[in-house]
Amino acid sequence: MVRLEIKNLKFSYNSKPVLKNINIKVSPGKITAVIGPNAAGKSTLLKCIAGIIRPEGNILIEGKEINTIKKDNITKLVSYLTQESSARAVLSVFEVVLLGRLHSLSWKVDDDDLEVVWGILKELGIHKLASRHFNELSGGQRQMVSIAQALVREPKILLLDEPTNNLDLQHQLEIFDLIRELSVERNITTIITLHQLNMAARCADELVILNNGEVYAAGKPESVLTSEMVRSVYGVNARVNIGEDDGIPQIIPINSVRSKRLA
Amino acid sequence: MATKIDIQAKEIYCEITGRKYILLVLLAVACVFTLIIDILVGPAWLSIREVFSAIFMANSSDPTTHVIVWTIRLPIALMAIVVGATLGIAGAEMQTILDNPLASPYTLGVSAGAGFGAALALVLGVGIVPYAGEYLVSINAFFFSLLTCLLIYFIGKARRVTAETMILAGIALLFLFHSLLALLQYIATEEALQAIVFWLFGNLMKTTWPKLGIVAAVLIIVVPLLAKDAWKLTALRLGDEKAKSLGIDVEKLRLKAFILISLLTAAAVCFVGTIGFIGLVGPHIARMLVGEDQRFFLPMSALGGALLLSAASIGSKVIIPGAVFPIGIVTSLIGVPFFFSLILTKRRGYW
Ligand SMILES: Nc1ncnc2c1ncn2[C@@H]1O[C@H](COP(=O)(O)OP(=O)(O)OP(=O)(O)O)[C@@H](O)[C@H]1O
Ligand SMILES: [Mg+2]
Numbered sequence: 001m002v003r004l005e006i007k008n009l010k011f012s013y014n015s016k017p018v019l020k021n022i023n024i025k026v027s028p029g030k031i032t033a034v035i036g037p038n039a040a041g042k043s044t045l046l047k048c049i050a051g052i053i054r055p056e057g058n059i060l061i062e063g064k065e066i067n068t069i070k071k072d073n074i075t076k077l078v079s080y081l082t083q084e085s086s087a088r089a090v091l092s093v094f095e096v097v098l099l100g101r102l103h104s105l106s107w108k109v110d111d112d113d114l115e116v117v118w119g120i121l122k123e124l125g126i127h128k129l130a131s132r133h134f135n136e137l138s139g140g141q142r143q144m145v146s147i148a149q150a151l152v153r154e155p156k157i158l159l160l161d162e163p164t165n166n167l168d169l170q171h172q173l174e175i176f177d178l179i180r181e182l183s184v185e186r187n188i189t190t191i192i193t194l195h196q197l198n199m200a201a202r203c204a205d206e207l208v209i210l211n212n213g214e215v216y217a218a219g220k221p222e223s224v225l226t227s228e229m230v231r232s233v234y235g236v237n238a239r240v241n242i243g244e245d246d247g248i249p250q251i252i253p254i255n256s257v258r259s260k261r262l263a
Numbered sequence: 264m265a266t267k268i269d270i271q272a273k274e275i276y277c278e279i280t281g282r283k284y285i286l287l288v289l290l291a292v293a294c295v296f297t298l299i300i301d302i303l304v305g306p307a308w309l310s311i312r313e314v315f316s317a318i319f320m321a322n323s324s325d326p327t328t329h330v331i332v333w334t335i336r337l338p339i340a341l342m343a344i345v346v347g348a349t350l351g352i353a354g355a356e357m358q359t360i361l362d363n364p365l366a367s368p369y370t371l372g373v374s375a376g377a378g379f380g381a382a383l384a385l386v387l388g389v390g391i392v393p394y395a396g397e398y399l400v401s402i403n404a405f406f407f408s409l410l411t412c413l414l415i416y417f418i419g420k421a422r423r424v425t426a427e428t429m430i431l432a433g434i435a436l437l438f439l440f441h442s443l444l445a446l447l448q449y450i451a452t453e454e455a456l457q458a459i460v461f462w463l464f465g466n467l468m469k470t471t472w473p474k475l476g477i478v479a480a481v482l483i484i485v486v487p488l489l490a491k492d493a494w495k496l497t498a499l500r501l502g503d504e505k506a507k508s509l510g511i512d513v514e515k516l517r518l519k520a521f522i523l524i525s526l527l528t529a530a531a532v533c534f535v536g537t538i539g540f541i542g543l544v545g546p547h548i549a550r551m552l553v554g555e556d557q558r559f560f561l562p563m564s565a566l567g568g569a570l571l572l573s574a575a576s577i578g579s580k581v582i583i584p585g586a587v588f589p590i591g592i593v594t595s596l597i598g599v600p601f602f603f604s605l606i607l608t609k610r611r612g613y614w
Contacts, residue, residue, distance in 0.1 A: 052507045075510030082504050088362070089500035090554040092279055099501065102509045105494045107558060111273065118272030130275050133554070 002063075003028040003189040004049070004157055009057035011044060018044050019055065020213040026206070028156070031183055031190045033204035035197060037234055041213040042193040043083050046159045049191070050080035061157065075103055079155035083162050083193075085146045087135045093145050094130045097121060100149040120152045123178065139166035147175060151182065158183070160192040164199070176203040197251045201225055209233060225249040231257065283553040283563075290552075290566040294344060297573035301340035304580045306587075307331065342470040342534075343576040343590075344569045345479050347541055349531040351568020352482075353524050354542030355549060355560060356489060359496050360520045361426040367542035368528040371415060371433030373408045374539065375440035377532040380407025381462050382447045386455045400462070401474075405533035411436055412525030416518070425503075429521075465538040465591025467576060474534045481530035485523045486561075492516060493557035500555050538591045540598045541568045551605060571598055 002025050009022040018041045026032050034042045048055040051066060051074050059066040061077060069077075079100075089096070094117060098105070101113045121127040126144050129137065134145060143166045150160065160179070164172040180203065183190045194200055200207055201221040209216040209224060211233045217224045222242070230238040230251060237254040303309050309328060316324040317332040350368060357366040368374050380403035388399075411433075418432035419425070448456055489496070495516055498506045503513050532538070545568030546560075552567075553559040571594065578597050579588040 047504075050508050052504060071510055071512075075508075078508075080508040082502070082508070085505065086500070086502035090550050091497070091500065091556060092554065094275060094279055095497075095554070095556050096501070099494070099498050099509065102494055102498055102511070107490070107493065109276065114272040114276050118275065127275075131279050 002026070003061070004191075005058075005060040005063075006049070007058040007060070009045075009048060009055050009059065011041075011048060011053065011055035013044075018213050019048070022057070022210075022213075022215055024208055024215065024218065026189050026191065028187045028189050029184050030205040031180060031192065031203060032206045032208060033200040034191060034193045034208045034210055035195070035200050036210035036216070040210040042210055043161050045210065046080060046161050046191065046193065049157070050078055050159055051075075052080070072103065076153075077155060078157045078159065079150045079153040080159040081146055081150040081161055081163055083165070085142060087137075087142060089134060091134050092131050093126065093134055093137070094121070096134045096145055097148045097152050100152040103153075116154070117148075117152055120148045124148050124151075125174075140168060140171060143167055144171065144175075154186070156188060158188050158190045160190070162193055162195070164194060164196070172199065179203075197225060197230075201248050201250065222247060222249050225251060227251075280559075283556075283559045286552050287559065287562060287566065290563065290570060294566055294569050294573060297570060297577060298340050298344055301343060301573055301576050302332065302336045304577050305331075305336060306580075306585050309336075338470045338472050338475050339467045340573070340576065342467050342475050342478070343573045345475065345482060346467075346531045346535050346538070347545070347569035347572030348565035349478060349482050349527050349568070350538065350541040350572070351545030351549070351564040351566070352486065352489070352561060353527040353531065354544075354568070355546035355564035356496070356520050356524045357542070358546050359499060359555070359557070359560075360517045360524075361430055362500070362502075363426060363430055364547070365543070366430060366433075367539075367546075368408075368532065369537070369539040369542060370437070371411075371430065372435075372437030372440055373411045373415075373433075373525075373528045374532050374537045375437050375444065376411030377404040377408040377529070378459075378463050378537055379440045379444045379447070380404045380410075381536070382444055382451075382459045383407075385458045385462065386447050386451045401533040404536075405529045407440075408529040408532055409525055411440070412521065412528070416521055461589070462536045463591070464589030465536040465594070466589050467535055467579075468587060470534070478530050478534060481526055485527055486565075489520065489523055489561060490558075492520070493561065496520065497555060497557045497560075536591060538572065538594055540594045541572055544598055544602050545571060547602070548605060571601075 004026040006022055006024040009019055010017065011019040022045065034045060036042055047053045049059060061069065066074065097117045097120065098109065098113065101116065104110065104113060118127065121130055124144055124147065126141065126148065129141060134142065137145065147163055150158065163175055167175065179190055182188055204221065206219065207221050207224045208218045209229060216233055217229060225240060227238050227240050230236050235257045237257060239252045239254060241250045241252060243250060302314050303311065313328050314332055317329045354367040357371065358364055381400045384400045384403040414436055415429055415432045419429035422428050448459055451459060495511050498509050498511060499513065499516065506513050546564045548567035549560050549563035553563045575590050575594040575597050579590045579593040582588050582593065
């Protein structure tokens with residue numbers, strides 16, 4: 001079954017093409033990582049799926065064209081973590097996460113909503129921050145809160161733009177474990193963008209490599225992550241080691257092709 | 264297990280909101296307190312007993328006291344509360360939708376627009392509505408503040424309705440109306456000039472019950488409409504993109520809130536003139552005390568504004584015994600030290 005299908009997607013900012021003819025299919029319960037250099041169009045792609053910007057082409061959610069689905073329903077289906085979050089709101093962590101459930105909030109907050117918020121805060125181990133102010137947190141703590149806000153909506157499609165930004169190694173691994181667990185358990189379609197190729201290889205079922213607004217390659221990590229790809233997409237000479245026990249490719253960068261120093 | 268989480272969740276939530284409820288009540292009590300003092304204080308000081316009997320026991324009270332309380336003190340004291348609340352809310356929502364701590368009816372030129380409208384009426388006798396009589400100046404001020412808001416919006420819209428374009432438009436209009444106003448003052452007669460200056464100072468003294476009723480009516484109509492969007496407005500503070508991803512039509516929300524704010528501002532300034540500080544500081548006080556959950560931020564901004572203006576109203580009567588100072592001057596004199604003391608004693612992180 002295909003949960004999300006993107007067909008001939010095109011998007012331009014001020015007539016400068018940013019996405020050129022993208023075709024992707026994603027199944028439920030799987031994690032797809034979109035990787036690629038800066039300005040490749042990764043965030044733009046996620047914004048299209050989240051319905052924040054309107055591209056040309058088709059985005060189909062469970063076979064239905066996104067434009068024909070009611071806005072409220074899209075919001076319930078799709079949850080989106082932005083690459084950067086504004087730190088200026090004077091709100092407690094609990095309130096920020098609660099806002100993730102905007103669609104069901106009324107003046108008096110339901111116990112259900114409180115329970116879900118508290119549950120996710122505990123799951124992410126940030127329940128001790130609940131009454132702290134969001135704008136007084138460290139970058140990593142803020143990132144955890146933003147992730148909580150994205151997860152608290154219990155979506156069918158989860159879009160995470162660089163979810164591990166600002167996170168230390170342990171938190172990165174924990175977040176990916178949690179995302180995997182949730183994806184499988186609740187049958188969520190997850191699309192993440194990130195820059196660490198090795199992390200992507202370890203955590204994602206599928207990789208989509210985006211370069212200059214086009215899909216350079218897509219598929220299983222072991223078929224996509226090649227030294228050839230790293231050279232032509234990133235301009236970096238690299239060695240690829242295949243893990244002996246798990247078969248996961250690991251990229252060891254050597255130098256930039258622009259670099260004058262030789263390895 | 265599930266029920267245990269449930270209980271903890273409620274506990275935390277009540278801990279967060281409980282403190283805010285207490286602060287709301289405290290500030291409301293403070294407002295009642297200043298309101299009462301405001302009624303007592305004046306060229307003739309009244310006792311609580313006199314005021315009480317004038318208000319609640321019409322027959323048995325002294326007729327002079329009765330007149331003073333009912334026709335002068337009570338409407339003015341209530342006007343201070345209502346206008347303060349109106350300006351507080353207008354400022355709070357402006358700061359929210361424009362994502363800028365410096366936004367307020369004053370800084371975005373709305374008060375200047377109103378001042379220019381009033382001056383037009385005072386100098387040239389030109390009114391938007393003919394035969395307006397006593398209300399000529401107020402109606403002019405009302406329409407010109409609405410006009411300013413509309414201009415801000417449409418200039419902003421000419422590009423996209425972003426916070427930055429609207430703020431820039433507002434500041435540009437502030438300068439425009441200031442120079443137009445200066446022009447009018449330049450050509451005005453001595454008498455008209457004095458009237459303009461007096462209007463610009465801001466003044467509660469001309470309050471009558473009908474005027475109070477109009478401002479209060481606008482407040483009562485607009486507040487529920489804003490309150491209905493409380494959560495959406497709160498979400499807007501997370502940034503446009505986040506808000507959009509939560510399903511909010513950001514531009515529509517901004518337009519709707521802006522129209523409501525315009526009405527509030529126009530209603531508040533048209534009868535009392537330029538009172539600058541309230542719309543800026545009321546929301547800041549609220550933000551420091553209860554944060555930006557609009558369910559608390561909105562009423563708290565109203566109470567903050569009301570408290571400040573009510574205190575200023577008292578101040579305007581006691582600075583020089585026997586005389587009444589223009590309240591627009593006193594608001595800043597009282598408000599600034601108060602505001603500084605808040606800033607200096609509070610933690611960082613509020614803008
Ligand atoms: N709001 C905008 N207005 C105009 N151009 C934009 C806007 N946002 C992004 N772009 C342009 O679109 C292109 C793709 O940007 P996008 O944010 O999708 O890149 P990205 O792959 O997410 O990069 P990064 O890894 O740096 O996050 C870039 O060239 C960028 O300059
Ligand atoms: Mg990006």
